[in-house]
Amino acid sequence: MELHKTNEAKLEWLMDEYGRRMLHLIFFLVKNKEVAEDLTQEVFLKAYRSLDSFRNESTHKTWLYRIAINEVKKYQRSWNYRKIFASIKIIELSDQHRQDSVEPQVINEMDKEEMTRIIMKLPLNYRQVIILHYYQELSVEEIAGILETSQGAIHNKLYRARNKLRALLDREEVVWTLRRN
Amino acid sequence: MDLEKELKEYRYEKQGKILRELDFTQGLKVSIYQRAVQQKKGRRQMAMIAKTVSGIAVAVALTTGVTYNSDSTGGLNGSSVESVFAFELYDDDKIDKYVEQGMTVPYAESRTDQGVTVTVTDIYYDGEEMFIGYVIRLPENWKGSEIVSKKWNPNTNITINDDTSVFRSVRVDMKKVNDNLYAAVEKHRREGPLVKEPLPDSFKIKLEATEIGNIKGTGKWKWELPFTMPKEAQEYLQTFEPNVKAAWNDLSIQVDKVLKNASTTSVFLTVEGPKEKRELLQFNASSENSTEAFQVKTERRHDETSSKIEVWWDTRHKEERALLLKPYFFDFARDSVDLELENKYPIEKPLADGSAVINKVEYLAEKTLVHYELKQITNYLDHNIYSNELRHEEGSQLKGKIVPSNKNSMQFTAEFPAIDPKQKSSFDLSVNTKVDLSKIEKKEDKNKTISIPLHP
Numbered sequence: 001m002e003l004h005k006t007n008e009a010k011l012e013w014l015m016d017e018y019g020r021r022m023l024h025l026i027f028f029l030v031k032n033k034e035v036a037e038d039l040t041q042e043v044f045l046k047a048y049r050s051l052d053s054f055r056n057e058s059t060h061k062t063w064l065y066r067i068a069i070n071e072v073k074k075y076q077r078s079w080n081y082r083k084i085f086a087s088i089k090i091i092e093l094s095d096q097h098r099q100d101s102v103e104p105q106v107i108n109e110m111d112k113e114e115m116t117r118i119i120m121k122l123p124l125n126y127r128q129v130i131i132l133h134y135y136q137e138l139s140v141e142e143i144a145g146i147l148e149t150s151q152g153a154i155h156n157k158l159y160r161a162r163n164k165l166r167a168l169l170d171r172e173e174v175v176w177t178l179r180r181n
Numbered sequence: 182m183d184l185e186k187e188l189k190e191y192r193y194e195k196q197g198k199i200l201r202e203l204d205f206t207q208g209l210k211v212s213i214y215q216r217a218v219q220q221k222k223g224r225r226q227m228a229m230i231a232k233t234v235s236g237i238a239v240a241v242a243l244t245t246g247v248t249y250n251s252d253s254t255g256g257l258n259g260s261s262v263e264s265v266f267a268f269e270l271y272d273d274d275k276i277d278k279y280v281e282q283g284m285t286v287p288y289a290e291s292r293t294d295q296g297v298t299v300t301v302t303d304i305y306y307d308g309e310e311m312f313i314g315y316v317i318r319l320p321e322n323w324k325g326s327e328i329v330s331k332k333w334n335p336n337t338n339i340t341i342n343d344d345t346s347v348f349r350s351v352r353v354d355m356k357k358v359n360d361n362l363y364a365a366v367e368k369h370r371r372e373g374p375l376v377k378e379p380l381p382d383s384f385k386i387k388l389e390a391t392e393i394g395n396i397k398g399t400g401k402w403k404w405e406l407p408f409t410m411p412k413e414a415q416e417y418l419q420t421f422e423p424n425v426k427a428a429w430n431d432l433s434i435q436v437d438k439v440l441k442n443a444s445t446t447s448v449f450l451t452v453e454g455p456k457e458k459r460e461l462l463q464f465n466a467s468s469e470n471s472t473e474a475f476q477v478k479t480e481r482r483h484d485e486t487s488s489k490i491e492v493w494w495d496t497r498h499k500e501e502r503a504l505l506l507k508p509y510f511f512d513f514a515r516d517s518v519d520l521e522l523e524n525k526y527p528i529e530k531p532l533a534d535g536s537a538v539i540n541k542v543e544y545l546a547e548k549t550l551v552h553y554e555l556k557q558i559t560n561y562l563d564h565n566i567y568s569n570e571l572r573h574e575e576g577s578q579l580k581g582k583i584v585p586s587n588k589n590s591m592q593f594t595a596e597f598p599a600i601d602p603k604q605k606s607s608f609d610l611s612v613n614t615k616v617d618l619s620k621i622e623k624k625e626d627k628n629k630t631i632s633i634p635l636h637p
Contacts, residue, residue, distance in 0.1 A: 011217055012210075019205035021193060027203055040205070041213050048217040073266055076283065115191050125269075125277050134188040148265050149358055153272065166184055 007051045015044055018064050021136060025065070028131045029072045031120060039075055043068045065138070066146045069128070076124070118168050126161035133158060267314025268303040270364035271356055275444075276312060279305050284414040284443060294401035296320040299390060301404055307414045308380060308442035311339070311348060311369040317393065319361045328363050328394040329355060335367050338387040383409040417443040417499055421637035429508050430626045432458055436633055447493040448504070448633055458621060459488040461510040466494060469503040469632070477506075506631045512618050517611040519572075522551075533558045533614050540592075544602040551608055555591040560615040570609045571597050 022043055027036035046067050119130055132138045132146070133154075140158070144151045268276050268285060279285050284305060291300040296319070303314035317328060333353040348369040356364045367388075390402040418441065425436040432454035440447045452459050460483060467474040480491040492506065516533040522542055529538040535557035543550040549571070570580055580597075600606060 008214070008218060011214065015205070015210050015213060019210060023203060023205045023209075024193065033203060036203070037209055041209065041216065044213045045216055048213075070265075073269060074287070076280065115187065123274075123277055124281050125272070130188070134191050135193050137192055147269075148362065149270060157272070162184055162188070169184070 007048060010051055011044065011048045014047060014060065014064065018061065019044075022064060022068055025068055025131060025136055026072060028119070028135070029069075029124065029128060030075060035075065039068070039071045042071050046071070062138075062142050062145050065132070065136075065142075066148075069146055118165065121168055122161060122164055125157065126164050129154060129157045130161050130165065265316055265358075265362075265364075266302045267316050267364040267366060268305070268312070270316070270358055270362075271314065271354070271366050273366075276305065276366070279307075279312075279414075279443070282413050282443075284411050286408065286411060288406060290404055290406060292402050292404065294398050295396055296323075297393060297396060299393065299402050301388065301406065304386070304406070304408055305414075306408060306410055307444050308410075308418055308440075309371055309445040309447075313337070313367040313369075313386075313388065315365040315367070315390075317363040317365060319363075321361060323361060326395050327357065333365060333394075334390060334392040336389040336391050337367060337369065339369070339384065382415060383407065414443050417441065417496065419635075419637070423634050423637075425631065425633055427629070427631045429629050429631075430458060430510070430621065430623050431455055432462065432508075434508065434631060436631070439633065439635060441496060441635065444496055445493055446496045446501075446504075446635065447491050448506070450488075450490045450492065452488040452490060453486065456483060456485065456488075457514075458510070459483055461514060461616060461621075462488070462490070463509050463511050464492055465507040465509065466492070467505045467507065467630075468497075468501070469505065501635050503635055504633045506633060508629060508631070510616070510618055510622060512616050513613045514616050515611055515613050517609065520553075520608045520610065522571075522606045522608060529556075532610065533612060535559070537610050537612075539608060545599065547599055549597045549600050551595045551597070553593055553595065553608070553610070555593075555612065558591075558612065558614060560617070571595075571600065572607050572609055 019040070023036055023040045026039045026043070027033060030036055030039065043064065047064055119127060122130065128147075129143060132143045133140070138146070140151050140154045144154045147154070266287070268280050276285075280303075284307065286304050288301045288304060291298050293299075298318045300316045300318075301313065302316050303312070305312040319325070319328070333355065335351055335353055337348070337351060339348055348371055352368045354366050354368065358364060384407075386404075386406045386408050388404040388406070389398075389400075391398050393402070420438065420440050422438050423436050427434045432452055435451045435453075436448060437451055438447075438449040440449070452462060464477055464479065465474060466477045475494060475497070477492050477494045480493070482489045514533070518530045518532045518537050520528050520530055520537065520539050522539070526542065527538050527540050529536050532555065535555060537553060537555055539551060539553045541550075541552040543552075551571070595608075
């Protein structure tokens, strides 16, 4: 006889599997650690409440992402929303730090810090697709499903987001390649 | 730099130091678990349930003082709430900016008529522009035609204290998301009256869609929504009277008022001097340091002694300190005449420095032809008949196709769809004439600029 998991066990599994991913996604969208933690709680609670009506295990991931995106939208439309900048300290690249960072692995991490800072400057719509597609490694098809739009619209948005990102990088004069060489 | 390559390296799985302080902690997990179980069983059973779950139970005991508010998601909870927002689906840079800045107000007001559910999901209003976002969901088995904006009939009545309607232009733009989901944005702008007194921050909006696609509504797609402008939009609002006056080419230009909001900045002017010059007056604009020219639009009303002119442009940024207005004259003038169609021809009326004459009107089965000529209009700009229209008694207007009767003459034929000759109609004609600016412009005023402060 097959034993069925309780909803509480399913919730625990969902949190183990996707908790950190959800938290990171939401942080990228709301730019605030406390708010990201609050909204992540709401995402899992909402998922828990809907577990009985959820049947297809293979789409747990996109289902959670959709809940997360909608929670972020609700938050940003709420009266409580204020433009808050990242409360997490993203490590500053001091000259000393640069000189010390000679190993390729460390340099890679520095690149990502710099990239994080720039991505955070993108408008929400663009930031959202960049994070979903690259950082969270979702396919265009999956993102289209989550955002309830067409794949063409996602391709278009990714194209525009990359252009905007490139413009921001140019403006900030971020030169990874120089640092790498 | 290969951005695509860099982004592909930027993956959750490979992330190193970045976001390292952001962990899905055991405390967070326990808090979620507690709330979930409490929702299900109630507080009294919590301790017992927690003991049965290994790992989590230990953490529950370790974390004390975990507080939460089960209603912390804001005002849009519940399964009946539309899960997507029209502004989000609409994907417009300008609207995205307003959303990003918290200047839009969320709604979740659904109305269903004949199976088609229309939800008002967002409203943006800044004192000048109003955008209303709708999400339209069609039934899964929808067999009807596509929903197109041409067939969206908004009947929007924005009332201030129940009696004032201040919006003139209405347009609906539509985006198809999939076969059953559409997003529509109804766009309004205060236009025309040249008197734009600030509106209250809170008022009522009455909306009705009378036709969506090919479906005639039965009066159910109707809303009455209270609206309060968000603080983020209010912060842009400014009205003040700068003490600025300038003289230019026999005209005196006085800046009466500056009105600023998130989308639009308007400058209201009173201009006195010769009417023919006031009618030709135009403006270019540039930023305070004069490095960046940008487009402005004007709205004007002339009387015999003065002109009221509103110059407006898209608000560029909140902190913009001043604007340089550069007056210039149009090098062409426009004049119009309205000729009532009668039974006797020719009919002649003055136009510009000559006249317009209708020689004949032919009411044919498939079209109506108006044969007319322009007489003794000097400096007439060839091929520059600005418009010719037939206006019916009940108000409908028909645009005419101009067919020159003779290339070398000033005789023309305007072709319209067939109309009933018994119906009272008139023929409106506008022409452009070239203006010799050397006769009206003073050399010393050539590069005049008027500096207008944009903050009190």
